Amino acid sequence: MTLIDNLRAEARLAPESGIVEVANYGRVREGLIPLWAGEGDLPTPSFISDAATRSLVAGETFYTWQRGIPDLRSALARYHERHFGKHFADEEFMVTGGGMQAIQLALQATAGAGDEVIYLTPAWPNFPGAAGIAGAKPVAVRLDQSDNGWVCDVAKVEAAVTPRTKAIFLNSPSNPTGWTADLETLKAILDLARRHGLWIIADEIYSLFYYGGDRAPSFMDIMDDEDRILFVNTFSKNWAMTGWRIGWLRVHPSLQQTFENLIQYSTSGVAQFMQRGAIAALEHGDEFLKSQIERARQARDIVCGILGDTGRARISAPQGAFYLFFSVEGISDSRSAAFEIIDKANVGLAPGTAFGEGGEAFFRLCFHRRLDQLEEAATRLAGWIRSA
Numbered sequence: 001m002t003l004i005d006n007l008r009a010e011a012r013l014a015p016e017s018g019i020v021e022v023a024n025y026g027r028v029r030e031g032l033i034p035l036w037a038g039e040g041d042l043p044t045p046s047f048i049s050d051a052a053t054r055s056l057v058a059g060e061t062f063y064t065w066q067r068g069i070p071d072l073r074s075a076l077a078r079y080h081e082r083h084f085g086k087h088f089a090d091e092e093f094m095v096t097g098g099g100m101q102a103i104q105l106a107l108q109a110t111a112g113a114g115d116e117v118i119y120l121t122p123a124w125p126n127f128p129g130a131a132g133i134a135g136a137k138p139v140a141v142r143l144d145q146s147d148n149g150w151v152c153d154v155a156k157v158e159a160a161v162t163p164r165t166k167a168i169f170l171n172s173p174s175n176p177t178g179w180t181a182d183l184e185t186l187k188a189i190l191d192l193a194r195r196h197g198l199w200i201i202a203d204e205i206y207s208l209f210y211y212g213g214d215r216a217p218s219f220m221d222i223m224d225d226e227d228r229i230l231f232v233n234t235f236s237k238n239w240a241m242t243g244w245r246i247g248w249l250r251v252h253p254s255l256q257q258t259f260e261n262l263i264q265y266s267t268s269g270v271a272q273f274m275q276r277g278a279i280a281a282l283e284h285g286d287e288f289l290k291s292q293i294e295r296a297r298q299a300r301d302i303v304c305g306i307l308g309d310t311g312r313a314r315i316s317a318p319q320g321a322f323y324l325f326f327s328v329e330g331i332s333d334s335r336s337a338a339f340e341i342i343d344k345a346n347v348g349l350a351p352g353t354a355f356g357e358g359g360e361a362f363f364r365l366c367f368h369r370r371l372d373q374l375e376e377a378a379t380r381l382a383g384w385i386r387s388a
Contacts, residue, residue, distance in 0.1 A: 010132060010133050010134070010135055011133065013132070014129060014132065014133055015125070015129055017125060017354065018125065018335065018350070018351055018353050018354025018355075019036055019037070019125070019350045019351075019354045021354075022036055022335075022338045022339065022342070022348065022349070022350065022351060022354075023036050023037065023348065025339060025342060026339075026342035026348045027348075029342065029346060031346055032342065032346045032347065032348055033346065033347050033348065033369075033373060033376065033377040033380070034348040035347060035348055035349055035350075035365045035366045035367070035369070035374075035377060036348040036349055036350040036364075036366065037350075037366060038124075038175060038237070038242075038322075038323070038366055039236070039237070039240075039242040039366070039368065040237075040240055040292065040322075040368040040369060041368070041369045041370055041373070042240045042292075043240060044239065044240050044241050044243075044244070044277075045239070045240065045285070045288055047280055047284050047285075048239060048241065048277045048278075048280045048281050048285070049277065050280075051276045051277050051279065051280035052273045052274060052276055052277035052280075053273075054276070055272060055273035055276035055277075056273045060272040060273050060276065061271075061272070061273065062272070063268070063269065064269055064270075064271075064272040064275075065269065066260045066263050066264050066268065066269045067093075067094050067095065067256065067259075067260050067263070068093065068094060068095025068248070068269075068270065068275060069095075069272060069275050070090065071275075071279055072093075072095055072275045072278055072279050072282075073090040073091075073093045073094075073095070074090045075278075075279045075282040075283055076088075076090075076093040076248055076250075076282065077089060077090050077092070077093060078282070078283075079282045080220075080250070082286075083207075083208065083214075083215055084215075084218065084220050084221070086220070088250075089253060091253040091256055092250050092251060092252070092253055093248055093249070093250055094248060094249040094250075094251060094256070094259050094260070094263065095246065095247075095248050095269075095270050095275060095278075096246070096247045096248055096249055096263070096267075096270065097245050097246065097247070097266075097267045097270055098234055098236065098244075098245040098246060098247045099203075099205055099232055099233060099234030099236060099247040100126060100130070100234075100247075101245075101247065101266065101267065102232035102233065102234070102247045102248065102249045103126070103127060103130055103169075103201065103203070103232050104130050104134070104266075105249060105259060105262045105263070105266070106167075106199075106201045106230040106232055106249065107130055107131055107134045107136065107167075107201070108134060108262055109230070109255075109258065109259065109262065110166050110167045110199040110201070110230070111131065111134065111136040111166040111167055112134060112135050112136060113135035113136070114135070114136075114137075114164060115135075115136045115137070115164055115165075115166040116136065116137045116138075116139050116162060116164045116165045116166065117131050117136050117137070117138055117139065117165070117166060117167045117168070117169055117201075118139045118141055118157060118160050118161070118165060118167070118168045118169065119131075119138055119139070119140060119141070119168070119169040119170075119171075120140075120141055120142075120143055120152060120157075120169075120170065120171070120174070120179075121140040121141065121142055121143065121355070121356040121357045121358055121359070122142075122143065122176055122177055122325065122352060122355035122356055122357070122358050122359035122362065123140070123171065123174075123175075123176075123355055123356050124171060124175045124176065124355070125354055125355060125356065127169055127171070127203075128140070128356065131169075136166070137164075139160050139165070140356055140357045141156050141157050141160050142156070142357055142358045143174075143177060143179055143358065145316065145358075147316075148316070149178075149179065149316040149317070149318075149319065150174070150177045150178070150179035150316060151179075152179065152181060152185055154185060154188040154189060154192065157189065157192060158192050161192075161196050161198070165196065165198060166198065166199060167198055167199040167200065167201055168189065168192075168193055168198055168199070168200050168201070169200075169201045169203065170189060170200060170201070170202055170203065171203040171205075172186075172202075172203075172204065172216060172217075172320070173204075173206040173207070173209060173210060173216050173318070173319060173320025173321040174206075174320070174321060175206065175321055175323060176321075176323045176325045176350070176352075176355050176359070176362075176364040177316075177318065177323075177325045178316070178317075178318020178319055178320055178321050178323055178324070178325065179318075179319065179320075180210065180212070180216050180217070180319040180320040181216075181217060182217055183217045183221060183222065186217055186218070186219055186221075186222060187222055190219060190222060190223065190227065190229075193227075193228065194227070197228075198228065199228045199229070199230065200219065200227075200228065200229045200230070201230050201232060202218075202219050202229055202230065202231045202232070203232050203233075204216070204218055204219075204231060204233065205232070205233050205234050205236075205237055206237060206320050206321040206322070207320075208238060208289060208293060209237065209238075209293055209296060209320055209321050209322055210293075210319065210320040211297055211300070211318070211319060211320060212319055212320075216319075216320050219231075225252065226252070230249060230250075230251055231249065231250035231251075232247070232249060233247055233248050233249075233250070234246070234247035234248075235247060235248075235278050235281055237322075238281070238285070238289050238292075239281040239285045239288065239289065240292075241277070241278075241281065244274055244277065244278075246270055246274050246275070246277075246278050292368070295368075295371065296322045296367065296368050298371060299322070299367040299368065299369065299371055299374050300317060300318065300322070300324065300367055301317075302367075302371060302374060302375055302378060303324050303365065303367050303374060303378045304317050304324065306375070306378035306379060306381075306382050307324075307326060307378060307381060307382055307385065309382065310382050310385045310386055312328055312329040312330070312385050312386070312388075313326050313327070313328055313329075313385055314326060314327045314328070314329070322366060322367055322368035323364050323365065323366055323367070324364070324365045324367055325352070325355075325359075325362050325363070325364050325365075326362060326363060326365070327352075327361045327362045327363070328363070328385050328388065330388065331361060331388065332360065332361050333353075333360070333361075334351040334352040334353050334359075334360060334361060334362055334363050335351040335353040335354075337351070337363070337388075338350070338351040338363065340384075340388075341363075341381070341384055344384055344387075345380040345381055345383065345384040346380060347377045347380050347381055347384075349363040349364065349365050349381075350363065350364040350365075350366075351363060351364075352364065365381075
């Protein structure tokens with residue numbers, strides 16, 4: 001028996017990221033345009049970084065509030081009030097070590113060994129991976145694709161519910177498909193969760209990257225105060241802060257102590273100087289965010305136009321987020337094709353095989369980048385598609 005055989009099965013069997021596998025293959029290629037990761041190309045704006053620097057210089061380098069410093073929790077409440085048009089209490093917000101930790105804490109609180117958690121696929125692979133490591137069984141329900149885009153059949157979600165189901169994870173707008181739940185779908189899922197006594201883990205991190213209005217529909221628009229919904233979010237996408245690893249949870253105030261305990265026994269909180277940068281993002285970052293959303297809208301249209309002109313790419317223009325999830329006529333194995341695209345087109349895509357059931361023939365392209373660079377990448381890809 002080897003050392004690895006003595007580890008927990010959940011750790012041993014944790015899947016390798018199919019995105020990282022391709023990125024590691026191509027990241028050192030000269031001139032390669034990397035569109036595989038879920039982030040933009042801009043560094044964090046100076047008004048955010050400067051706030052963190054001032055905090056460091058002031059000596060804010062000690063242990064601090066496990067739940068997040070009061071100023072940040074208050075800023076989160078005001079941010080939500082601006083965008084969701086209702087009152088939020090500071091006590092609803094918990095600061096976490098990124099959106100990924102927010103998801104892990106939500107899972108720790110709702111599901112464990114022998115439990116099941118439903119999620120929609122194709123899906124960002126970190127959620128089912130985290131559920132499996134926690135000992136729970138992730139249960140995939142496939143989105144349907146039509147010429148009008150991706151669709152969630154709520155009847156399929158309900159059919160997946162068993163006596164062991166504890167929660168439904170819903171990412172809308174979706175990574176990777178761009179599918180965005182309308183209010184009717186959210187109401188149907190909330191009604192389903194109420195009937196079966198299930199938690200909803202709502203990942204709405206792309207809520208403002210929405211191309212049909214000011215923001216995407218949200219469970220916050222329809223929920224009652226006592227509904228079993230945990231909201232996970234992050235500063236990463238909106239304000240070019242992916243490397244900061246800071247996010248938040250929105251929970252009912254009665255759950256504050258429980259989640260503070262979970263934070264205590266995992267990371268023991270987020271560095272105060274990082275939280276000062278996060279406050280600056282919330283208080284002064286709306287204009288930056290608006291410019292990024294508009295650039296993403298233009299980028300989406302550029303990519304869809306160039307790839308669509310090949311006549312071989314099946315494209316559903318995403319309703320939200322900043323990814324194009326597309327397939328190519330005649331290509332069924334996106335993993336091997338992703339390596340070929342690096343070699344022949346010098347463009348990095350995430351293979352759909354990394355996103356679970358239903359994604360095998362697709363590619364994810366992150367279009368949250370400078371427009372001229374994106375146009376060049378799309379042109380290279382179009383050349384590869386025509387010759388493939």
